[in-house]
Amino acid sequence: xxxxxxxxxxxxxxxxxLAACTAEPVPTEPTFDEGxxxxxxxxxxxxxxxxxxSNPTAEAVGIEGFSSTAFRDVSLHRTRVxxxxxxxxxxxxxxxxxxDRLVMEPGGYHLMLMGPLTNMTAGxxxxxxxxxxxxxTYRFEVPVEKR
Numbered sequence: 001x002x003x004x005x006x007x008x009x010x011x012x013x014x015x016x017x018l019a020a021c022t023a024e025p026v027p028t029e030p031t032f033d034e035g036x037x038x039x040x041x042x043x044x045x046x047x048x049x050x051x052x053x054s055n056p057t058a059e060a061v062g063i064e065g066f067s068s069t070a071f072r073d074v075s076l077h078r079t080r081v082x083x084x085x086x087x088x089x090x091x092x093x094x095x096x097x098x099x100d101r102l103v104m105e106p107g108g109y110h111l112m113l114m115g116p117l118t119n120m121t122a123g124x125x126x127x128x129x130x131x132x133x134x135x136x137t138y139r140f141e142v143p144v145e146k147r
C-alpha cells in the first residue's frame with residue numbers, strides 16, 4: 001500500500017510540474033495591436049494614430065497620457081456626432097479595466113500627433129509611450145502607413 005501511495009503522490013507532483021511548465025504566463029502590461037499612424041503630406045503639422053489598446057492584466061490601467069520622440073505633442077481624443085454635428089475633444093484620463101480594450105479608429109477614439117519632428121512617410125516606425133497614472137510607462141512601436 002505504501003508503494004501505491006508513494007507512486008500516486010509522485011504522479012500528482014509530476015502532473016503539477018508539467019502543468020506549471022506548460023501554462024501560459026500571465027500578461028503584465030497592456031498591448032497595442034494593429035497600431036498605425038497616418039502618413040503626412042509634406043508641411044502638415046498633425047496626424048492621427050489608431051489601433052487597439054488592450055489590458056490583459058488583472059489590474060486596471062489608468063492612462064494619464066501619451067508621448068513620442070517623433071512629435072511635439074501626443075494626446076488621446078474622441079470624435080462624437082451629436083445632433084448631426086461632429087466634434088472632437090481631448091480625453092485627459094482614461095481607465096482601462098482588466099480585460100478591457102480601447103479601440104482607436106477614424107471617427108472615434110484616436111491619438112492626435114502634433115508637430116512631427118521629421119517627415120512622416122509610410123514605412124517609418126514611431127515609438128509611442130503610454131504614461132500610466134501609477135507612474136509606469138509602456139512603449140509601443142507603431143508603423144506609419146498611407147491609408
